[in-house]
Amino acid sequence: MSPMQVAVLQTIVSGALLGTLFGTIALGVTVKWGLLGIADFFHVSLTLFGAYVTYSLVSVAGLHPLATLLVTVPSFFLLGMALQWIFVRLEVKLFTSLLVTFGLFVVAESVITLLWSADTLTLRPVLPEWLTAPVALPWPLQQVRVLPPDLLALVAAIVLIGTTTWALRATRLGRGLHAMHQDPGIAEVFGVRLTRTAVLVAGFAAGTAAVAGMVVALKMPLSPHLPLHWLGVVVVSSLLGGLGRPLGALIAAVFLMIVQNLWALFYSPSWAPVIAFSFLLLYLVLQPLLTGRGLRSLGGAA
Amino acid sequence: MIRNARGRGTAGIVAAGLLLAALPAVSERTYVLTLGYQLLLWTTLAVSWNLFSGFANYPSFGHGMFFGIGVYTTSTMLTATSLPYGVAFLASFAVAGGVAVLLGLALFRSTRFRGDLFGLVTLVLAFVVATVVSNTSLLDGGTGVFVRAAAEGTLLDNSPARLYLTVLALATLTVVIAYLIATGRWGLGLTAIRDDEEVAESSGVNTYRVKVLTFGLSAGLAGLVGSPHAVFLGYVEVGSVFPLSIPLFVLMMAILGGTTTWFGPIIGAVLVTAAQQALIGQGQAEVSQIIIGMLLVVLILVCPNGLGGLLRRRPREEVTS
Amino acid sequence: MLTLRDVDVAYGQAVALRGVSMSVPAGTTVSLVGSNGSGKTTLVHTVLGMLKPRAGTITIDSVSLAEVRASDMPELGVGLVPEGRRIFPHMTVADNLRMGAHHPATRAGFREGLAWVEELFPILATRRRQRAGTMSGGEQQMVALGRALVGRPKLLVLDEPSLGLAPVIVGQMFEVIERIAADGVTILIAEQNVHKALSISSYGYVLDTGSLVLEGPAQELVETPQVRTAYLGG
Numbered sequence: 001m002s003p004m005q006v007a008v009l010q011t012i013v014s015g016a017l018l019g020t021l022f023g024t025i026a027l028g029v030t031v032k033w034g035l036l037g038i039a040d041f042f043h044v045s046l047t048l049f050g051a052y053v054t055y056s057l058v059s060v061a062g063l064h065p066l067a068t069l070l071v072t073v074p075s076f077f078l079l080g081m082a083l084q085w086i087f088v089r090l091e092v093k094l095f096t097s098l099l100v101t102f103g104l105f106v107v108a109e110s111v112i113t114l115l116w117s118a119d120t121l122t123l124r125p126v127l128p129e130w131l132t133a134p135v136a137l138p139w140p141l142q143q144v145r146v147l148p149p150d151l152l153a154l155v156a157a158i159v160l161i162g163t164t165t166w167a168l169r170a171t172r173l174g175r176g177l178h179a180m181h182q183d184p185g186i187a188e189v190f191g192v193r194l195t196r197t198a199v200l201v202a203g204f205a206a207g208t209a210a211v212a213g214m215v216v217a218l219k220m221p222l223s224p225h226l227p228l229h230w231l232g233v234v235v236v237s238s239l240l241g242g243l244g245r246p247l248g249a250l251i252a253a254v255f256l257m258i259v260q261n262l263w264a265l266f267y268s269p270s271w272a273p274v275i276a277f278s279f280l281l282l283y284l285v286l287q288p289l290l291t292g293r294g295l296r297s298l299g300g301a302a
Numbered sequence: 303m304i305r306n307a308r309g310r311g312t313a314g315i316v317a318a319g320l321l322l323a324a325l326p327a328v329s330e331r332t333y334v335l336t337l338g339y340q341l342l343l344w345t346t347l348a349v350s351w352n353l354f355s356g357f358a359n360y361p362s363f364g365h366g367m368f369f370g371i372g373v374y375t376t377s378t379m380l381t382a383t384s385l386p387y388g389v390a391f392l393a394s395f396a397v398a399g400g401v402a403v404l405l406g407l408a409l410f411r412s413t414r415f416r417g418d419l420f421g422l423v424t425l426v427l428a429f430v431v432a433t434v435v436s437n438t439s440l441l442d443g444g445t446g447v448f449v450r451a452a453a454e455g456t457l458l459d460n461s462p463a464r465l466y467l468t469v470l471a472l473a474t475l476t477v478v479i480a481y482l483i484a485t486g487r488w489g490l491g492l493t494a495i496r497d498d499e500e501v502a503e504s505s506g507v508n509t510y511r512v513k514v515l516t517f518g519l520s521a522g523l524a525g526l527v528g529s530p531h532a533v534f535l536g537y538v539e540v541g542s543v544f545p546l547s548i549p550l551f552v553l554m555m556a557i558l559g560g561t562t563t564w565f566g567p568i569i570g571a572v573l574v575t576a577a578q579q580a581l582i583g584q585g586q587a588e589v590s591q592i593i594i595g596m597l598l599v600v601l602i603l604v605c606p607n608g609l610g611g612l613l614r615r616r617p618r619e620e621v622t623s
Numbered sequence: 624m625l626t627l628r629d630v631d632v633a634y635g636q637a638v639a640l641r642g643v644s645m646s647v648p649a650g651t652t653v654s655l656v657g658s659n660g661s662g663k664t665t666l667v668h669t670v671l672g673m674l675k676p677r678a679g680t681i682t683i684d685s686v687s688l689a690e691v692r693a694s695d696m697p698e699l700g701v702g703l704v705p706e707g708r709r710i711f712p713h714m715t716v717a718d719n720l721r722m723g724a725h726h727p728a729t730r731a732g733f734r735e736g737l738a739w740v741e742e743l744f745p746i747l748a749t750r751r752r753q754r755a756g757t758m759s760g761g762e763q764q765m766v767a768l769g770r771a772l773v774g775r776p777k778l779l780v781l782d783e784p785s786l787g788l789a790p791v792i793v794g795q796m797f798e799v800i801e802r803i804a805a806d807g808v809t810i811l812i813a814e815q816n817v818h819k820a821l822s823i824s825s826y827g828y829v830l831d832t833g834s835l836v837l838e839g840p841a842q843e844l845v846e847t848p849q850v851r852t853a854y855l856g857g
Binding site for chain 2: 039086090092093094095096098099100102103104105106107110111113114228231232235236239268270271273274277278280281284
């Protein structure tokens with residue numbers, strides 16, 4: 001292969017792997033937005049918060065990176081449940097939720113700055129070699145190198161999104177959730193516990209943010225304004241993939257990141273962030289022509 | 303009779319503005335004038351946001367973007383051209399309003415761009431604009447723009463008193479416009495759109511035109527107040543012109559004060575700015591940002607219809623039989 | 624089976640039901656008739672625990688509804704066919720039917736219940752994978768009935784089952800309801816189609832602006848001048 005071909009291949013693979021991380025972050029957003037009616041910007045901040053907690057647990061408390069999940073996942077689960085419980089109690093509407101989570105999103109940046117400072121923090125120096133040394137992919141991609149955290153992102157995406165997709169389609173909880181979203185009153189009469197279901201799903205979503213946060217901490221240097229750069233990709237993939245469909249969001253995120261990385265390779269990298277938004281605007285404008293019906297009709301209760 | 307009442311109302315607002323214009327004569331202290339400037343700046347932003355987003359219930363997350371477009375229009379015209387400040391001033395209105403009109407022409411063709419989707423598209427566009435600005439060397443190019451030197455000798459001349467008076471004039475203008483709209487036929491059209499767009503259309507309101515024009519005016523006023531703000535900042539950079547806290551604060555001010563009246567956002571702007579200044583005075587900026595943000599979040603959660611909605615008894619939830 | 628005693632229901636200040644007392648004995652079919660807006664749906668929602676009465680008591684098999692969550696109605700053996708069907712439009716027929724046995728108390732009997740439903744409505748067996756929202760009105764009503772039946776309810780509550788259906792379909796629907804009754808299910812049916820409803824019932828109640836104004840054996844009720852003039856058009 002020519003060096004150019006290797007570079008392109010390398011770019012596509014790294015883009016796809018980065019996309020799996022964003023797909024994992026989008027998982028919580030798309031499920032909550034599509035099925036609970038909560039547009040949760042804060043989920044993205046929660047992911048970064050998870051990354052910082054992982055950072056502290058590894059660098060200060062000396063925990064194994066994977067062992068941090070035992071701490072972060074349950075505590076985030078509880079946090080997500082508590083927040084959703086408040087939302088249910090106060091009967092928060094979709095737009096109010098957007099406003100509130102947007103407010104929390106802005107507050108979170110200040111909280112993280114206050115707790116961990118605005119400086120860039122990185123776990124790299126304290127990580128064992130098996131987490132930092134590049135590995136070659138098997139044939140026919142033997143010239144492509146990937147970093148272990150990227151593979152971890154892939155595994156996390158497959159496990160979490162696979163499980164969620166299956167659970168939404170084939171389990172009692174998934175059916176109950178869909179029923180609740182389509183007609184809460186009737187779902188309740190047939191035995192769906194509305195508050196319990198919503199709180200459980202929100203807890204699960206927050207738990208996935210903890211996992212994604214762990215991957216983030218291993219993969220990149222941390223700084224408080226990262227969610228600002230993620231928000232676009234996460235929201236756009238959730239919408240492009242169809243709200244409430246984690247697999248769709250994953251595919252969209254992988255696609256967007258491949259395109260964005262290729263763009264950065266051939267043109268100016270600083271323009272790359274606009275790509276995701278251009279796709280969203282394009283989609284929003286074209287979508288009624290493509291499907292003949294509005295995005296809102298996806299979610300409307302009977 | 304009604305014409306008379308509106309005339310008196312307008313005169314009252316202008317009189318209040320003139321009264322506030324005496325502040326520089328009372329105190330020359332920069333701190334006082336800056337505080338006044340902040341109050342009036344946020345009032346202008348909140349009231350202008352409310353013109354469209356509040357009256358017609360189309361909450362936009364893009365008001366910070368229109369404000370930023372105004373800031374950068376003025377900074378660019380002052381540093382890159384030798385045109386007088388007045389031209390930059392008017393251009394800020396035209397560019398911000400123009401962007402909004404174009405956006406409105408595209409979005410309002412379909413009524414699905416309401417609620418969360420409209421909020422989202424405006425937010426997304428704010429990111430795009432910020433990226434464009436930081437990548438275009440004529441506007442910013444990522445290095446920031448020094449406006450201070452270029453503003454020297456212009457109409458504003460970096461003088462706190464002149465900046466204060468300019469923003470005061472803009473705040474008065476914005477409030478008068480909001481008052482006239484709220485009490486006039488145009489406001490009825492917006493209220494009809496807020497209540498039910500299809501009914502509004504069928505009862506003779508050209509909803510498309512009303513929405514596009516009001517959105518443009520709302521954005522134009524935000525751009526206009528961005529013009530003196532470029533001079534106020536002295537050094538303009540993307541990070542401080544397009545932060546998410548601006549649309550957040552504007553939204554929350556308007557909602558807290560009440561979005562259905564012309565004066566609600568003024569109350570919200572004064573309360574939030576005063577609280578913010580008081581907290582910043584206490585010490586750490588980061589802590590005050592957190593406290594004010596959380597306070598707003600809790601208030602929105604507890605009374606999504608604003609403080610006014612809290613005073614009125616909340617109607618019992620309606621159940622369809 | 625089902626007993627209401629002096630039930631008052633209000634939406635805020637607006638009183639929707641006033642002093643309603645009625646009973647549905649086990650194994651019978653009882654009609655609740657009345658014009659649009661008379662409070663039938665309010666009464667149905669109250670019986671299902673979706674609305675809490677302001678005064679009065681409701682008991683099902685001598686269990687007071689005051690202590691039961693709406694989500695535990697299947698445990699009491701109550702199945703609902705709501706007004707306007709309200710099937711889950713984006714779910715398949717199979718999943719809609721599964722929702723009928725969602726409650727832990729009814730889950731065990733799902734296979735048996737499904738077999739019964741597919742015997743009553745053979746067409747549903749051939750449409751399992753179809754999205755329920757894409758079906759015709761009559762087919763959707765079958766899904767709604769099937770959903771209420773897979774949990775093998777002791778009490779089936781039907782709210783306006785004939786609404787928006789073609790007369791032929793209405794006839795078929797009422798035949799099926801009679802077959803369900805013959806299987807020993809107690810039925811409460813709220814209907815505007817007074818004649819149809821009373822024809823398959825043993826007893827009837829007439830509701831008017833939130834109060835019961837008339838009751839009696841269905842045959843006699845059909846003959847009363849009030850019902851004749853008000854609901855049957857002379």
